[in-house]
Amino acid sequence: MKLSLRTLALGIALCAGTAAVQAHNAWLMPSSTVLSKADWITVDAAVSNDLFFFNHNPLNLDSLAVTAPDGSAVKPENMFKGKLRAGFDLNLTQPGTYRLALINEGVFARWKDKATGQTKRARGTPENIASQIPADATEVEVTQSAGRNETFVTVGKPSALRASGKGLELVTSNPTDLVKGEKTSFTLQLDGQPAKELEVTVTLGNTRYRDKLDELKVKTDAKGQFSVTWPEAGMYWLDASTTDKKTSLPQAKERRLSYAATLEVMP
Amino acid sequence: MQVRYSLALAALFGAPAFAAGLTVNVEVPRLNVAEYHRPYVAAWIERPDQSVAGTLAVWYDVRNKGNAEGEGTKWLKDLRQWWRRTGRELQMPVDGVSSATRPAGKHQIAVSEGSVALPKLAPGAYKLYVEAAREVGGREIVSLPFQWPPAKAEQSQVAGSSELGEVSLELKP
Numbered sequence: 001m002k003l004s005l006r007t008l009a010l011g012i013a014l015c016a017g018t019a020a021v022q023a024h025n026a027w028l029m030p031s032s033t034v035l036s037k038a039d040w041i042t043v044d045a046a047v048s049n050d051l052f053f054f055n056h057n058p059l060n061l062d063s064l065a066v067t068a069p070d071g072s073a074v075k076p077e078n079m080f081k082g083k084l085r086a087g088f089d090l091n092l093t094q095p096g097t098y099r100l101a102l103i104n105e106g107v108f109a110r111w112k113d114k115a116t117g118q119t120k121r122a123r124g125t126p127e128n129i130a131s132q133i134p135a136d137a138t139e140v141e142v143t144q145s146a147g148r149n150e151t152f153v154t155v156g157k158p159s160a161l162r163a164s165g166k167g168l169e170l171v172t173s174n175p176t177d178l179v180k181g182e183k184t185s186f187t188l189q190l191d192g193q194p195a196k197e198l199e200v201t202v203t204l205g206n207t208r209y210r211d212k213l214d215e216l217k218v219k220t221d222a223k224g225q226f227s228v229t230w231p232e233a234g235m236y237w238l239d240a241s242t243t244d245k246k247t248s249l250p251q252a253k254e255r256r257l258s259y260a261a262t263l264e265v266m267p
Numbered sequence: 268m269q270v271r272y273s274l275a276l277a278a279l280f281g282a283p284a285f286a287a288g289l290t291v292n293v294e295v296p297r298l299n300v301a302e303y304h305r306p307y308v309a310a311w312i313e314r315p316d317q318s319v320a321g322t323l324a325v326w327y328d329v330r331n332k333g334n335a336e337g338e339g340t341k342w343l344k345d346l347r348q349w350w351r352r353t354g355r356e357l358q359m360p361v362d363g364v365s366s367a368t369r370p371a372g373k374h375q376i377a378v379s380e381g382s383v384a385l386p387k388l389a390p391g392a393y394k395l396y397v398e399a400a401r402e403v404g405g406r407e408i409v410s411l412p413f414q415w416p417p418a419k420a421e422q423s424q425v426a427g428s429s430e431l432g433e434v435s436l437e438l439k440p
Contacts, residue, residue: 034344034350035341035344036340036341036342036343036344036350036354036355037340037341037343039341156355157355157356158355177351179351266347266351267347
């Protein structure tokens with residue numbers, strides 16, 4: 001069941017191109033999450049079924065935003081897009097916690113072409129989607145999406161992260177301070193409010209080397225809170241998704257929200 | 268009690284304060300490996316709530332060619348537990364605490380209470396931790412619990428199995 005959902009999500013993502021961020025198993029993989037001095041890191045970005053192996057598609061980095069501890073933007077360098085992965089380098093000069101995020105907002109439309117009766121699809125922004133749909137189209141369905149896919153890196157002493165208050169996002173005191181056997185508390189927010197009773201999936205990487213995914217499934221409580229006790233050290237992929245009706249576009253009936261994060265757990 | 272008498276006497280006679288202290292003996296094991304680098308080592312004291320009472324010593328690559336904090340700060344994070352508990356809060360180097368890496372053999376860290384390395388400890392239970400991490404090698408951490416202040420001179424020891432040899436703690440009232 002899980003597998004088919006993932007495949008489906010990936011299929012949608014591929015049709016949607018830039019919306020690959022919203023697919024399951026789209027990930028950012030930093031070379032380090034804990035540094036003891038100002039240094040360079042490099043980050044891989046890919047879409048794949050196996051965590052964290054680049055064996056399918058590169059991840060689109062158009063919406064990449066890297067935020068320094070002081071809130072300023074960090075410019076990614078040596079950005080490239082290969083056949084199987086994309087990547088970039090970052091020069092982390094300040095002490096504190098950096099947020100590396102892909103924030104995707106998009107609109108999908110589906111309709112029946114009047115002349116041929118065939119199903120047509122388009123994607124775009126809230127501003128330009130209307131112009132892509134023919135006036136005589138029937139059975140028009142418009143869906144908005146808001147996705148966030150991120151990871152965190154700390155140089156020296158960790159600093160507090162500011163939540164954006166938009167879409168689905170994870171709020172925790174320190175996402176780079178996770179240790180095997182310890183319990184970490186998180187809050188999942190939806191537009192800055194607790195995301196209640198939502199399922200969060202936490203999967204340890206290196207899935208290629210085991211027969212079962214063995215993902216942890218946790219449900220957020222009434223305050224949007226959940227906790228994870230890390231069974232093993234390694235890189236983890238955390239994801240959650242939901243839908244609601246809070247669209248900014250009148251034609252859109254539904255908003256699809258997704259969140260994913262790559263987290264490192266130390267032994 | 269003993270401490271108080273000593274301090275009172277020291278104050279009376281104007282002699283240098285005879286403070287209580289502790290000595291940590293750390294053995295860096297001799298390893299038969301193709302590529303050997305001296306380990307980074309940290310020794311520190313934790314309270315039962317895992318807060319740190321003081322870092323006794325940090326041995327790392329302190330050479331500073333163009334880096335005031337020392338060339339080796341890049342790898343201090345590999346002393347994982349120390350880094351997380353206190354290392355990342357410190358501005359390296361720390362006078363009287365940090366120093367160069369040591370060769371294989373037995374080394375002594377002697378500190379007296381009230382120094383930079385060992386601030387005054389409130390009476391209670393503590394744990395000494397010694398952590399070692401080696402480039403292209405492994406990491407090991409050992410700990411020894413103790414009560415402070417010690418009623419009498421005491422000694423305890425523990426042996427590492429890979430990156431640390433014998434580690435002992437001597438308490439001096």
